[in-house]
Amino acid sequence: xxxxxxxxxxxxxxxxKRLQEFCQPEIWDSDELAAPYEEMRARLPGKAGLLCLLTxxxxxxLMDAAPGLKVISQCAVGxxxxxxxxxxxxxxxVGNTPGALTETTADFAFAxxxxxxxxxxxxxxxxxxxxxxxxxxxxxxxxxxxxxTLGIVGLGRIGAAVARRARGFNMRLLYHNxxxxxxxxxxxxxxxxxxDELLAESDFxxxxxxxxxxxxxxxxxxxxxxxxxxxxxxxxxRGGVVQTEAxxxxxxxxxxxxxxxxxxxxxxLPADHKLLTLPNITIAPHIASASTETRSRIAMMAxxxxxxxxxxxPLPWPVNWVG
Ligand code: DGY
Numbered sequence: 001x002x003x004x005x006x007x008x009x010x011x012x013x014x015x016x017k018r019l020q021e022f023c024q025p026e027i028w029d030s031d032e033l034a035a036p037y038e039e040m041r042a043r044l045p046g047k048a049g050l051l052c053l054l055t056x057x058x059x060x061x062l063m064d065a066a067p068g069l070k071v072i073s074q075c076a077v078g079x080x081x082x083x084x085x086x087x088x089x090x091x092x093x094v095g096n097t098p099g100a101l102t103e104t105t106a107d108f109a110f111a112x113x114x115x116x117x118x119x120x121x122x123x124x125x126x127x128x129x130x131x132x133x134x135x136x137x138x139x140x141x142x143x144x145x146x147x148x149t150l151g152i153v154g155l156g157r158i159g160a161a162v163a164r165r166a167r168g169f170n171m172r173l174l175y176h177n178x179x180x181x182x183x184x185x186x187x188x189x190x191x192x193x194x195x196d197e198l199l200a201e202s203d204f205x206x207x208x209x210x211x212x213x214x215x216x217x218x219x220x221x222x223x224x225x226x227x228x229x230x231x232x233x234x235x236x237x238r239g240g241v242v243q244t245e246a247x248x249x250x251x252x253x254x255x256x257x258x259x260x261x262x263x264x265x266x267x268x269l270p271a272d273h274k275l276l277t278l279p280n281i282t283i284a285p286h287i288a289s290a291s292t293e294t295r296s297r298i299a300m301m302a303x304x305x306x307x308x309x310x311x312x313x314p315l316p317w318p319v320n321w322v323g
Contacts, residue, residue: 003310005049008035008056009075015299022307023049041065049306054078060086071309075302076289077101078238079319080211088320095305095315097298099157101289106161108288109236112260113150113204116232118142119258121282143203143230143257145169151202153195153218154209154237155181162206163188174198199226204234211238219243224250231256236288239265244275251278262288 007027011019019025026043028035034055044050044066052058054076060083063069072087074096087094115121119142126132126140150166152159155175163173163184173190175181176198184190195218199205205227209215219233220243227233233256235242244265250256260282264275267286275281289295305315 003048003070004046005051005306005310006040006043006047007051008040009053011051011075011299011303012296014296015303018300018303019051019306023310025051037062044069049073049310051075051302051306052082054081056081058082058087060090063087063090063092070312071095071306071315073302073306073309073315074319075299077298078210080238080240082319084320088322091322093309093315093322094319095302095309095317096319097301097305098317100297100301101294102157102161104291104294105158105236105288106165108262108284109158109162109206109208109234110165112234112236112262112282112284113206113232114145115282116234116258116260117145117148117204122279125279143232145171145204147171148203149174149201150204150206151175151193151198152190153177153198153205153207154215155184155190156208158236159206159208160184160188162208163190171204174202195223196226199223199231200228203228203230204232206234207237207241209237209241211240216240217243219246221246221249224255227256229254229257232258232260234260236262239263239267248275248278251275251280254280258282262286 002024005023005025007025010027010029010031037057041062047066048068048070051073058081063086069092072092072094077096077098079096082094084094119140123140146169149172152163152175155177166173173188174193175190176193176195180192218241224246247259251259258280262284263286301317305317308315
Protein backbone atom coordinates (compact mmCIF):
# COMPACT_ATOMS: atom_id res chain seq x y z
CA UNK A 1 0.00 0.00 0.00
CA UNK A 2 1.36 3.39 -0.95
CA UNK A 3 1.22 5.98 1.85
CA UNK A 4 -1.56 8.56 1.70
CA UNK A 5 -0.63 12.22 1.49
CA UNK A 6 -2.50 15.51 1.31
CA UNK A 7 -1.50 18.03 -1.36
CA UNK A 8 -2.91 21.53 -0.99
CA UNK A 9 -2.73 22.56 -4.67
CA UNK A 10 -2.61 20.91 -8.07
CA UNK A 11 1.05 20.55 -9.13
CA UNK A 12 2.60 20.79 -12.62
CA UNK A 13 2.14 17.58 -14.65
CA UNK A 14 5.64 16.09 -14.21
CA UNK A 15 5.49 16.54 -10.43
CA UNK A 16 2.00 14.99 -10.30
CA LYS A 17 3.22 12.00 -12.28
CA ARG A 18 6.25 11.50 -10.02
CA LEU A 19 4.07 11.81 -6.92
CA GLN A 20 1.75 9.04 -8.03
CA GLU A 21 4.69 6.63 -8.31
CA PHE A 22 5.27 6.52 -4.54
CA CYS A 23 2.12 7.72 -2.76
CA GLN A 24 -1.63 8.10 -2.93
CA PRO A 25 -2.28 11.84 -3.11
CA GLU A 26 -5.48 13.53 -2.12
CA ILE A 27 -5.50 16.97 -3.67
CA TRP A 28 -7.23 20.26 -2.96
CA ASP A 29 -8.05 20.57 -6.63
CA SER A 30 -8.22 24.31 -7.20
CA ASP A 31 -5.84 26.83 -8.69
CA GLU A 32 -8.04 29.72 -7.66
CA LEU A 33 -8.48 29.30 -3.93
CA ALA A 34 -6.23 28.09 -1.14
CA ALA A 35 -7.36 25.02 0.78
CA PRO A 36 -9.28 26.35 3.81
CA TYR A 37 -7.66 25.52 7.14
CA GLU A 38 -10.67 23.48 8.31
CA GLU A 39 -10.61 21.50 5.09
CA MET A 40 -6.94 20.62 5.60
CA ARG A 41 -7.65 19.66 9.18
CA ALA A 42 -10.54 17.42 8.12
CA ARG A 43 -8.48 15.75 5.38
CA LEU A 44 -5.24 15.16 7.26
CA PRO A 45 -6.16 12.32 9.62
CA GLY A 46 -4.61 9.13 8.27
CA LYS A 47 -2.15 10.97 6.03
CA ALA A 48 1.58 10.30 6.25
CA GLY A 49 2.63 13.39 4.32
CA LEU A 50 1.58 16.97 3.69
CA LEU A 51 2.74 18.95 0.66
CA CYS A 52 1.71 22.54 1.24
CA LEU A 53 2.09 26.10 -0.02
CA LEU A 54 2.88 29.43 1.58
CA THR A 55 -0.86 30.15 1.73
CA UNK A 56 -1.48 27.28 4.17
CA UNK A 57 -1.27 27.81 7.91
CA UNK A 58 0.42 24.69 9.23
CA UNK A 59 0.28 24.90 13.01
CA UNK A 60 0.51 22.47 15.91
CA UNK A 61 -3.23 21.74 15.87
CA LEU A 62 -3.06 20.79 12.20
CA MET A 63 -0.10 18.50 12.85
CA ASP A 64 -1.98 16.87 15.73
CA ALA A 65 -4.87 16.09 13.38
CA ALA A 66 -2.54 13.58 11.68
CA PRO A 67 -0.69 11.63 14.37
CA GLY A 68 1.01 9.53 11.66
CA LEU A 69 2.39 12.56 9.81
CA LYS A 70 5.97 11.80 8.74
CA VAL A 71 6.86 14.83 6.64
CA ILE A 72 5.78 18.39 5.80
CA SER A 73 7.01 19.52 2.40
CA GLN A 74 6.64 23.21 1.58
CA CYS A 75 6.47 24.06 -2.12
CA ALA A 76 8.28 27.41 -1.67
CA VAL A 77 11.49 28.70 -0.18
CA GLY A 78 9.81 30.83 2.53
CA UNK A 79 8.11 28.85 5.27
CA UNK A 80 6.78 31.44 7.72
CA UNK A 81 3.35 29.77 7.40
CA UNK A 82 4.66 26.65 9.16
CA UNK A 83 5.24 26.32 12.88
CA UNK A 84 8.61 24.64 12.43
CA UNK A 85 9.28 24.47 16.19
CA UNK A 86 6.03 22.52 16.63
CA UNK A 87 7.02 20.16 13.82
CA UNK A 88 10.47 19.62 15.32
CA UNK A 89 8.95 18.95 18.75
CA UNK A 90 6.81 16.25 17.11
CA UNK A 91 9.77 14.77 15.22
CA UNK A 92 8.33 15.79 11.84
CA UNK A 93 10.89 16.87 9.23
CA VAL A 94 10.03 19.99 7.24
CA GLY A 95 11.47 20.69 3.80
CA ASN A 96 11.46 23.67 1.43
CA THR A 97 12.79 24.53 -2.03
CA PRO A 98 15.83 26.82 -1.69
CA GLY A 99 17.99 27.90 -4.61
CA ALA A 100 15.66 26.91 -7.42
CA LEU A 101 13.89 30.25 -7.62
CA THR A 102 16.81 32.59 -6.96
CA GLU A 103 17.42 33.89 -10.48
CA THR A 104 13.75 34.01 -11.47
CA THR A 105 12.89 36.03 -8.37
CA ALA A 106 15.86 38.34 -8.87
CA ASP A 107 14.74 38.97 -12.46
CA PHE A 108 11.34 39.99 -11.17
CA ALA A 109 12.70 42.18 -8.38
CA PHE A 110 14.72 44.03 -10.99
CA ALA A 111 11.68 44.28 -13.27
CA UNK A 112 9.75 45.88 -10.39
CA UNK A 113 12.63 48.24 -9.68
CA UNK A 114 12.64 49.37 -13.30
CA UNK A 115 8.86 49.62 -13.48
CA UNK A 116 8.87 51.83 -10.39
CA UNK A 117 11.77 54.00 -11.54
CA UNK A 118 10.33 54.60 -15.00
CA UNK A 119 6.63 54.64 -14.04
CA UNK A 120 5.73 51.97 -16.57
CA UNK A 121 2.38 51.01 -15.05
CA UNK A 122 1.36 54.67 -14.73
CA UNK A 123 2.30 55.06 -18.40
CA UNK A 124 0.07 52.14 -19.36
CA UNK A 125 -2.83 53.59 -17.34
CA UNK A 126 -2.27 56.93 -19.07
CA UNK A 127 -2.44 55.38 -22.52
CA UNK A 128 -5.39 53.15 -21.65
CA UNK A 129 -7.20 56.11 -20.13
CA UNK A 130 -7.03 58.00 -23.43
CA UNK A 131 -4.84 60.80 -22.02
CA UNK A 132 -2.03 60.48 -24.61
CA UNK A 133 -2.50 63.52 -26.86
CA UNK A 134 1.07 64.49 -27.72
CA UNK A 135 4.70 63.74 -26.93
CA UNK A 136 5.32 65.44 -23.59
CA UNK A 137 8.65 66.93 -22.63
CA UNK A 138 7.76 66.62 -18.96
CA UNK A 139 5.44 63.66 -19.21
CA UNK A 140 5.76 60.92 -16.56
CA UNK A 141 9.30 61.81 -15.62
CA UNK A 142 10.99 59.03 -13.75
CA UNK A 143 14.46 58.54 -12.43
CA UNK A 144 17.64 57.04 -13.74
CA UNK A 145 18.67 53.60 -12.65
CA UNK A 146 22.21 53.63 -13.99
CA UNK A 147 24.61 55.11 -11.49
CA UNK A 148 21.97 55.25 -8.72
CA THR A 149 22.41 53.66 -5.29
CA LEU A 150 20.67 50.37 -4.55
CA GLY A 151 20.30 49.26 -0.93
CA ILE A 152 19.65 45.56 -0.45
CA VAL A 153 18.13 44.56 2.88
CA GLY A 154 18.82 40.87 3.43
CA LEU A 155 21.81 39.73 1.41
CA GLY A 156 21.12 36.06 0.82
CA ARG A 157 21.04 34.20 -2.47
CA ILE A 158 18.28 36.35 -4.00
CA GLY A 159 19.67 39.65 -2.72
CA ALA A 160 23.06 38.79 -4.20
CA ALA A 161 21.47 37.83 -7.53
CA VAL A 162 19.72 41.24 -7.61
CA ALA A 163 23.06 42.91 -6.85
CA ARG A 164 24.66 41.10 -9.82
CA ARG A 165 21.97 42.47 -12.11
CA ALA A 166 22.46 45.96 -10.66
CA ARG A 167 26.15 45.86 -11.49
CA GLY A 168 25.18 45.74 -15.16
CA PHE A 169 23.52 49.13 -14.59
CA ASN A 170 26.61 50.51 -12.91
CA MET A 171 24.70 50.99 -9.66
CA ARG A 172 26.39 51.71 -6.37
CA LEU A 173 25.56 48.83 -4.03
CA LEU A 174 24.86 48.83 -0.29
CA TYR A 175 23.53 46.06 1.91
CA HIS A 176 22.27 45.41 5.37
CA ASN A 177 22.21 41.95 6.86
CA UNK A 178 22.40 40.29 10.27
CA UNK A 179 25.90 39.04 9.45
CA UNK A 180 28.45 40.67 7.19
CA UNK A 181 29.20 38.80 3.95
CA UNK A 182 32.87 39.41 3.05
CA UNK A 183 32.58 37.04 0.08
CA UNK A 184 29.77 39.10 -1.48
CA UNK A 185 31.59 42.34 -0.60
CA UNK A 186 34.60 41.06 -2.57
CA UNK A 187 32.58 39.64 -5.48
CA UNK A 188 30.09 42.45 -5.91
CA UNK A 189 31.83 45.49 -4.50
CA UNK A 190 28.82 45.87 -2.21
CA UNK A 191 29.27 47.87 1.01
CA UNK A 192 27.74 47.06 4.40
CA UNK A 193 25.66 49.73 6.13
CA UNK A 194 23.61 49.80 9.34
CA UNK A 195 19.94 49.76 8.31
CA ASP A 196 19.25 53.44 9.02
CA GLU A 197 22.25 54.54 6.96
CA LEU A 198 21.26 52.28 4.08
CA LEU A 199 17.73 53.70 4.08
CA ALA A 200 19.03 57.27 4.09
CA GLU A 201 21.58 56.75 1.29
CA SER A 202 19.67 54.58 -1.19
CA ASP A 203 17.67 55.64 -4.24
CA PHE A 204 16.29 52.11 -4.54
CA UNK A 205 15.68 49.76 -1.61
CA UNK A 206 15.03 46.09 -2.29
CA UNK A 207 13.85 43.79 0.52
CA UNK A 208 15.03 40.18 0.62
CA UNK A 209 14.34 39.06 4.19
CA UNK A 210 12.56 36.06 5.58
CA UNK A 211 9.50 36.97 7.61
CA UNK A 212 10.37 36.31 11.25
CA UNK A 213 9.45 37.82 14.61
CA UNK A 214 12.41 40.21 14.12
CA UNK A 215 11.65 41.26 10.55
CA UNK A 216 7.87 41.63 10.89
CA UNK A 217 6.99 45.31 10.49
CA UNK A 218 10.66 46.25 10.05
CA UNK A 219 9.84 49.07 7.65
CA UNK A 220 7.47 51.50 9.33
CA UNK A 221 6.93 55.25 9.69
CA UNK A 222 10.35 55.89 11.25
CA UNK A 223 12.10 54.04 8.43
CA UNK A 224 10.08 55.79 5.70
CA UNK A 225 11.05 59.10 7.27
CA UNK A 226 14.70 58.17 6.85
CA UNK A 227 14.35 57.46 3.12
CA UNK A 228 15.01 59.92 0.32
CA UNK A 229 11.97 61.52 -1.33
CA UNK A 230 12.95 59.86 -4.62
CA UNK A 231 13.26 56.40 -3.02
CA UNK A 232 11.66 53.43 -4.73
CA UNK A 233 10.89 50.55 -2.39
CA UNK A 234 10.86 47.06 -3.93
CA UNK A 235 9.47 44.12 -1.97
CA UNK A 236 9.66 40.57 -3.26
CA UNK A 237 10.14 39.06 0.22
CA ARG A 238 7.02 39.02 2.39
CA GLY A 239 4.35 41.67 2.79
CA GLY A 240 4.58 41.56 6.57
CA VAL A 241 8.10 43.05 6.54
CA VAL A 242 6.51 46.42 5.68
CA GLN A 243 3.84 48.14 7.79
CA THR A 244 1.03 48.68 5.30
CA GLU A 245 -0.48 51.77 6.97
CA ALA A 246 2.93 53.46 7.13
CA UNK A 247 3.58 52.56 3.49
CA UNK A 248 0.26 54.05 2.43
CA UNK A 249 0.96 57.25 4.35
CA UNK A 250 4.49 57.57 2.95
CA UNK A 251 3.31 57.16 -0.65
CA UNK A 252 0.28 59.39 -0.23
CA UNK A 253 2.38 62.18 1.31
CA UNK A 254 5.12 61.80 -1.32
CA UNK A 255 7.61 60.89 1.43
CA UNK A 256 8.95 58.32 -1.04
CA UNK A 257 8.47 58.21 -4.80
CA UNK A 258 7.16 54.72 -5.45
CA UNK A 259 6.63 51.23 -4.06
CA UNK A 260 6.87 48.22 -6.34
CA UNK A 261 5.56 45.16 -4.58
CA UNK A 262 5.17 41.50 -5.35
CA UNK A 263 3.97 40.81 -1.81
CA UNK A 264 1.52 42.68 0.39
CA UNK A 265 -0.05 42.58 3.81
CA UNK A 266 -2.80 41.48 3.63
CA UNK A 267 -2.35 39.00 0.85
CA UNK A 268 -4.26 38.70 -1.38
CA LEU A 269 -4.88 42.43 -1.42
CA PRO A 270 -8.64 43.14 -1.77
CA ALA A 271 -9.53 45.05 -4.94
CA ASP A 272 -10.94 47.91 -2.83
CA HIS A 273 -7.80 48.26 -0.68
CA LYS A 274 -6.66 51.87 -0.28
CA LEU A 275 -3.14 51.08 -1.55
CA LEU A 276 -4.74 50.57 -4.95
CA THR A 277 -6.04 54.15 -4.99
CA LEU A 278 -2.46 55.47 -5.16
CA PRO A 279 -0.83 56.32 -8.50
CA ASN A 280 2.72 55.73 -7.27
CA ILE A 281 2.50 52.01 -6.61
CA THR A 282 3.03 48.88 -8.68
CA ILE A 283 1.61 45.65 -7.32
CA ALA A 284 1.92 42.11 -8.65
CA PRO A 285 0.10 39.10 -7.16
CA HIS A 286 3.10 37.30 -5.61
CA ILE A 287 4.46 36.01 -8.92
CA ALA A 288 8.19 36.73 -8.63
CA SER A 289 9.09 33.05 -8.94
CA ALA A 290 6.38 32.35 -11.51
CA SER A 291 8.22 31.15 -14.59
CA THR A 292 7.15 27.83 -16.02
CA GLU A 293 10.59 26.30 -15.49
CA THR A 294 11.01 27.52 -11.93
CA ARG A 295 7.56 26.57 -10.71
CA SER A 296 8.01 23.10 -12.23
CA ARG A 297 11.40 22.81 -10.54
CA ILE A 298 10.18 23.82 -7.09
CA ALA A 299 7.21 21.45 -7.35
CA MET A 300 9.60 18.61 -8.18
CA MET A 301 11.85 19.52 -5.23
CA ALA A 302 8.82 19.51 -2.93
CA UNK A 303 7.88 16.08 -4.25
CA UNK A 304 11.42 14.83 -3.62
CA UNK A 305 11.35 16.12 -0.05
CA UNK A 306 7.98 14.43 0.43
CA UNK A 307 9.24 11.10 -0.89
CA UNK A 308 12.35 11.17 1.30
CA UNK A 309 10.27 11.97 4.40
CA UNK A 310 7.80 9.17 3.69
CA UNK A 311 10.68 6.74 3.31
CA UNK A 312 12.35 7.91 6.53
CA UNK A 313 15.37 9.29 4.65
CA PRO A 314 16.91 12.73 5.35
CA LEU A 315 15.18 15.38 3.24
CA PRO A 316 17.31 16.73 0.38
CA TRP A 317 16.33 20.30 1.40
CA PRO A 318 15.59 20.28 5.13
CA VAL A 319 14.43 23.23 7.20
CA ASN A 320 14.71 21.54 10.61
CA TRP A 321 16.71 18.74 12.13
CA VAL A 322 14.86 15.92 13.82
CA GLY A 323 16.50 13.01 15.59
C1 DGY B 1 8.74 31.59 -1.89
O1 DGY B 1 9.12 30.54 -2.43
O2 DGY B 1 8.85 31.78 -0.69
C2 DGY B 1 8.16 32.65 -2.78
O3 DGY B 1 7.61 33.69 -2.06
C3 DGY B 1 7.15 32.09 -3.75
O4 DGY B 1 7.83 31.41 -4.72
